[in-house]
Amino acid sequence: MASKKISSKIIIYILLIAGVVLSIAPFYWMIVGSTLPSGEIFRVPPRLLPGDYLAKNFQTLNESLGIAKIFWNSLFIALVYTLISTLISAMAGYAFAKFKFKGKNFFFFIILCTLMIPSQVTLIPLFEMMVTFNWLNTYQAIILPTLASPFAIYLMRQNMKAIPDSIMEASRIDGAGELKIFFTVILPVTRPAMAAVAIFLFMSQWNSLLWPLITLNSKEMFTLPVALSSLIGMARIDYGQLMLGTTLSTIPIMIFFLLLQKHFISGILGGSVKE
Amino acid sequence: MKKYMSVMLVMLLLLLSACSNKTAEDEGQTGNSKNPSGSITVWGWDVAAATMKAAVEKFQKQYPDVDVKVEDFNSADLYDKLTVGLAARGSGLPDVVLMEDERIPGYLHQFPQGFLNLNKLGYEKYKDSFNLAKVAAVQNEDGDFIAAPWDIGPAGVFYRVDYFEKANVDPNSIQTWDDYIEAGKKIKEATGAQLLPIDIPNYDGVFQMMMQSQGLSYFDKDDKIALESKEAIRAMEVIKKLHDEDLILNNKGWDGIVTATVNGSVATVPYGVWYAGTIMDQAPDLKGKWDIFYLPSFDGGTRYANVGGSSVLIPSSSKNQSAAYAFVEFFTTDTESQLLGFEKYGLFPSLKETYTAPQFTENNEYFNNSPIFKNFADIVDQVPQINVNENFAKASSLISNAQAAILLENQSVDTRLNEAKKQLENERKK
Incomplete structure (x- = not known):
């Protein structure tokens, strides 16, 4: 019996280790690649230990992109977008979940419908709008159009629905205004959902390529994905530089995720003991 | 409550300050075809864009009133932007754009009015400066230049x-x-x-x-x-x-x-x-x-x-066609600019008068001391x-x-x- 248990455990561990290797190896290779000159990356057998080219890669990357400005662009856009968009979706979700008003279902239906329109369809009309506003090459052209995310609204609505009406009623009896109820009672309760939405929105904006690419023209305004994409030349690609840029671009996502993860997990646990 | 309001105000301020980042574009004067002036934007990709940037300096000696801004994308990205711009009836397009030759017929087919006919601006006279296959690649069905020939492969x-x-x-x-x-x-x-x-x-x-x-x-x-x-x-x-x-x-x-x-x-x-x-x-x-x-x-x-090989085109939406043409004409027919791209980045010009330059005829140390570029x-x-x-x-x-x-x-x-x-x-x- 015991030996059977051990052997099945061994198999599970082997499978798990294989999974870990499979998912970590590309990242490892990316990090190693960022410390090698471009030619070395193609060497057979591949070099598995980091080289000493990191500083040089950083220097060339900085020369071709101006990495600080690019990082600032990406970070500014993603953070402002995430903050505002999370707030908007929480407010909209709250309204749809907890209030009765004329046309509520109709509006919610419309919002859901926009989920079904592929973004390619709206690309050209939106672009024309940006040109008319003279907004090409600006931050707001990237932040504003997708600020109200139907998916996030939907997610928040589903979460808000689970909040018992009695909480709101109790607050009202205690004399709290509607805004105060929303900010001090509802929002803290839905923190885990907000964290999930924020991570989702941050990642989608941080990684977004097509729309920023279409609307941004000058190097100083590029976001990270657009800038990295511009590194891929017709015939020459400095892979070391590219790997380093990609490595750097994953760091903020990791930090953002780790920061919000706490809320995320505490929310899941908090929910499990409530009932 | 106040705290939330102030957070929102700060965000609003940030957004507004971002808005003011945009500098006013001067679309003021464009000059006439003899003396073009004003500013133009050029789209290119990596080493080609670098060559264009380098050529701008000499161009401006000849045309001091024209400001040229070269913007650099990877080629797939450039086509995305170009297609969106053309589909949006020419919104947001540059004054000059680089394109691979094999893409030209597709764009002409999809957007027949998208680009200027260079013959109408006088490019016809350079017909014999380039090799025949290249000329054929950049002309439309009527034999008019739609693109100005640049590099070949x-x-x-x-x-x-x-x-x-x-x-x-x-x-x-x-x-x-x-x-x-x-x-x-x-x-x-x-x-x-x-x-x-x-x-x-x-x-x-x-x-x-x-x-x-x-x-x-x-x-x-x-x-x-x-x-x-x-x-x-x-x-x-x-x-x-x-x-x-x-x-x-x-x-x-x-x-x-x-x-x-x-x-x-x-x-x-x-x-x-x-x-x-x-x-x-x-x-x-x-x-x-x-x-x-x-x-x-x-x-x-x-x-x-x-x-492979690429050429330069002028989108019809360009607001400064005389300056755009001046740049296209200069860039594709100036020997020095062509050699610059060749020497530094290996872009092989189609302008035939460049082939007698020493950069072409000398032996190449890397390639077994053969004059490989002369051979090509x-x-x-x-x-x-x-x-x-x-x-x-x-x-x-x-x-x-x-x-x-x-x-x-x-x-x-x-x-x-x-x-x-x-x-x-x-x-x-x-």
């Missing part, structure tokens, strides 16, 4: 000198594709290296070169599909034979070709001249070990073809003109599919080419 076979020596094969003895296959067998025996890299399901460049050396694209001069011609069949049969002898390294994509070049798993790479830059760049250790010979030929065909320059006039139309990209992917079916699934050349032809006919009917 005369094709040759890059080969490993040391491998050929080890296998005792004389590159000069390779005249036909049969010779090439025989040489490949010997080299494989002596060195273990395969003969050439082809990304079988995705890349039909070798087939394209073979077709052009016989005067065809996927279409003949009368715009009929040429996939069942004897030229197409024997080209595909050579590729099949190369595969049957296990001489093709099936490596994925551009990275696969570069990898194979650097790590020595192939003895030759048939490609455009610009690949020389990549080899020097990515494999500095192999100095002296590469050289070129011309493409092998078929019976009655030539040994010349062209891979010698053949540009003999590269056959071919008919590239708006269905070129579709035909290319159909042929890649056919190639995969023939080589990897062992289907017959005749049936598969026939099928590709039928599919292409269907596409054209749409």
Whole structure:
């Protein structure tokens, strides 16, 4: 019996280790690649230990992109977008979940419908709008159009629905205004959902390529994905530089995720003991 | 409560400060065609954009009132932006845009009014400054210049000198594709290296070169599909034979070709001249070990073809056409600017008067002390003109599919080419 248990455990561990290797190896290779000159990356057998080219890669990357400005662009856009968009979706979700008003279902239906329109369809009309506003090459052209995310609204609505009406009623009896109820009672309760939405929105904006690419023209305004994409030349690609840029671009996502993860997990646990 | 309000106010301020980032664009004066002035924007990609930036300095000596801003994207990104801009009736487009030649017919077909006819601005007079095949590639059906010719990619076979020596094969003895296959067998025996890299399901460049050396694209001069011609069949049969002898390294994509070049798993790479830059760049250790010979030929065909090349166009939406034309004219006909791109980035000009410059004629240390660029320059006039139309990209992917079916699934050349032809006919009917 015991030996059977051990052997099945061994198999599970082997499978798990294989999974870990499979998912970590590309990242490892990316990090190693960022410390090698471009030619070395193609060497057979591949070099598995980091080289000493990191500083040089950083220097060339900085020369071709101006990495600080690019990082600032990406970070500014993603953070402002995430903050505002999370707030908007929480407010909209709250309204749809907890209030009765004329046309509520109709509006919610419309919002859901926009989920079904592929973004390619709206690309050209939106672009024309940006040109008319003279907004090409600006931050707001990237932040504003997708600020109200139907998916996030939907997610928040589903979460808000689970909040018992009695909480709101109790607050009202205690004399709290509607805004105060929303900010001090509802929002803290839905923190885990907000964290999930924020991570989702941050990642989608941080990684977004097509729309920023279409609307941004000058190097100083590029976001990270657009800038990295511009590194891929017709015939020459400095892979070391590219790997380093990609490595750097994953760091903020990791930090953002780790920061919000706490809320995320505490929310899941908090929910499990409530009932 | 106050705290939340202040957070929102700060965010609003941030957003507003972002708005003011945008500098006012001056679209004020544009001057007249004699004395263009104002500012223009140019879109290009990597080394081409770098060349354009470098050329601006001299341009401004001649046209001090014109401001040129070169914006740099990767080429796929540039096409995305260009297509969106053209579809939005010319919104947000630059005044000058760089484009690969094989893309031009597609864009002209989709957006017939999208670009200026350069003949109307007087470009006609440069007709004899460029080689015929290039001129044909940038003209519309009426023989008017739509794009101004810039770089080209005369094709040759890059080969490993040391491998050929080890296998005792004389590159000069390779005249036909049969010779090439025989040489490949010997080299494989002596060195273990395969003969050439082809990304079988995705890349039909070798087939394209073979077709052009016989005067065809996927279409003949009368715009009929040429996939069942004897030229197409024997080209595909050579590729099949190369595969049957296990001489093709099936490596994925551009990275696969570069990898194979650097790590020595192939003895030759048939490609455009610009690949020389990549080899020097990515494999500095192999100095002296590469050289070129011309493409092998078929019976009655030539040994010349062209891979790649790009040209510059002026979108009709340009608000400053006189300045845009002044830049296009200067950039494509100024010898010094052309040589600058060649010397620094290996962009091979189509302007014929550049070929007598010492940069072209001298021996190249990296390439076995051969005058490889002179060798390429010698053949540009003999590269056959071919008919590239708006269905070129579709035909290319159909042929890649056919190639995969023939080589990897062992289907017959005749049936598969026939099928590709039928599919292409269907596409054209749409």
